[in-house]
Amino acid sequence: MTNVLYEVADTVATITLNRPEAANAQNRALLDELDAAWRAAELDDDVRVIVLRANGRHFSAGHDLKDRWPAPEPVTLEWIYNAEAERFLGYALRWRNTPKPSIAAVQGKCIAAGLMLCWPCDLIVAAENAEFSDPVALMGIGGVEYHGHTWEFGARKAKEILFTGGAITAEEAARCGMVNHVVPLDDLDAKAYDLARRVARMPPFALRQAKRAVNQTLDVQGFHAAIQSAFDIHQTGHGNALSVSGSAMLTWLDGMKDKLTSE
Template sequence: MPEAPVVLYERRGPVAYVTMNRPRCRNAQNSAMTYALDDAFYRAADDPEVKVVVLAGAGEHFSAGHDIGTPERDAHLPFERRAGLWWDHSDRPGAESRFARESEVYLGMCRRWRELPKPVIASVHGACVAGGLMPAWVCDLIVASEDAFFADPVVRMGIPGVEYFAHPWAMPPRIAKEFLYTGDRMPARRAYGVGMVNRVVERARLTQETDRLALRIAEMPGFGLALTKRAVNQAEDLQGLHTGMDSVFGLHHLAHAHDAETAADSLGGMDVSAMKGAAIGAAMKEANG
């Protein structure tokens, strides 16, 4: 039996539904998923019948982040580059490899998707953690279920946040600092309170409410939506989003290089089990005051 595609695509009326589909590993993003997402977004952009795109995750979670430990992790493999002109990372050593790869599949792809000239709505449930924040944050709107939570715990690796560093634009700067300094989970209701999420609904109504919002937006003229999206994105860039990300991307890779020299690997020795254990420990401390 052939394996299920890592990204599902379906159009229903004026809405394209793009679904990350690695549910058994909580939709951890390997390169295969990244390029499949790119295919899906390009398909939606090129279809004149599509007015709005919805991004979701199959299974119990939206996305647990970048794939740092499943058997299908493919960070060493070459892929056709689309988001930039950095060379193939797979035959390069050390920081040269990491910088080239992450310029393409992380920062570059997210910037590419942010410019899709149609509204994109993230439909988030369960975990939206670390690298999972990135595809959510490139979306124009976020509808979250009450059980959704958001976290960026990579400071535990000695790394100042994920590659698509939208934190101070997705939430106020002091909240962003707390979010990063603690690595704690931010519940959907608090994410709504700080302006990161547009709507919070019961889990059973998440799909229905996302659909309703998508169809309402789809009533607007497509070109008007595209220009409005460009206008708001340009305003964010004038507020420093693009250049800010460039500067933090350099700090991100300084941290990787430091980890590679002083710890077990470029992630500071924090594999999946270590990150999970740290998160459980932090949650217990928070619960016990």
Template sequence: MSTNGSTLRGRAWASVNSSGGEISRSRSASGGATMAYRTIRYETAGPIAVVTLNRPQALNAQNQDMKEELAEAFNVAARSDSVRVAVLRAEGRAFSSGHDLKSFPRDPEALGGPSSDKWFEGDSAKVRDLFYEAITLKCLAIHDFKKPLIAQVHGYCVAGGWLLASMCDIIIAADDARFRDPVVLMAAGGLELLVEPWDVGVRKAKELMWTGDYMDAQEALRLGFVNRVVPRARLETEVMTLASRIAMMPPVTVQAVKRSVNHMLDLKGWRRSHADHFEIWSSCMVSDEHKAGHEGMAAGTLKQFIRKRDEPYERMT
């Protein structure tokens, strides 16, 4: 296998950026100029595109740069005639710890809107419009990626990390994977897309969202959220073997099956339920409880905010 001229270091993916610096590079689908990525890597191995979350120092917390670069990477993979399957994986000890709270907007100005001294001035419509474009649409675009997409999940897969994995067609989890959605503890109305009931069932979703408890990989497998659980040391091999098998199938029919299955979900209300939930989510974002949480985060460090958030609930366990 090759990675646009790079070789694999044993079983691990070699960086396309030979300098070893922060920016890794990928050829465009047309074979022209290279594109610079700061938060991800885009690599290919034959018919398989591998997109890697590459902020290990931040547990792959998703800032706006990462969201933009993921969108571009999947556009590249979609346009490439040679790519038949894509894999989404992560560097470091976590798949993703969720949205980057350090860069999470406390003010519309952070997303290009007008500046305000107050949290959106109680305007849920402004929240809805800005966050829908910045987060929800980008997640839906990954769900709508026309080719098979496999999530390779290890370590922490929390909040926005869960959301990102949920957009994939297949999830292969390492035995150390742990899933969690703690955002209700932050007075947020769940994730921007209410994926949990679809992923683990209604009752389990309520339990996990209301408690903020972790779900381990075996429980996720039992509930049908992940397809397989494998030893961490074999995770990449298992994923690439499966991706290679799928890549051997006729791409026209593989993509047709994906469209049909996703359409079935839409007929069952998948997309409509997310749209309705987002209206409720937007109203929670301008609640007094949520504003108080963000003011608390602004007044101290992120670790202090998380410790204060979780402390009352930890005493109950």
């Protein structure tokens, strides 16, 4: 693997996003390698905790809009739906339900699909310079495929973020309950690993039970059904874009991604 690095030390598996030159934008190869790393950590009996981090200035600029997957001509909504159900929503839900505790360490920009990498994690540690946003409405779509906004921010803040395309700071995200700890950038990895080591000292089966109890409570409250329903709503954005412009998206955000990679 080159887009993602994977290592295990002292019962902690570290998964590192490794496309810093592209602000860790997610192409197909990165997503497939990332899923393979999650699976390796889940299956390794020596791993008790998973840490997800990123090389470079930014955690993730979201989907790599310049990555063109093999697709039919013309592109159909059925193809888009199936591809996103597998690699976007499907992967994110699988990572969320991995029975081992996971911690995301986030710095810099975390844009749109970047949220779909940190939200499935059980805990989030953010650097003081971290910013979280989902400006996908600029593309004619009402939010990313794993639509956890309402659960992570609350309804009012979720609407503000989606309606304006603006970003919230790490401190704001912590006040919403999305982020567990905010630390100086230089302390980000140290805090994430200190937390991981504390968690790793707990009995593994107890951790698995605790995680299942919390996730299952959210599911009973409607999380899983809401995520699936929002994914279907997301596809209407693609359908509208196809009917209006022949493209899967009405507006591209390449300019913003290029700005991040040049910084």
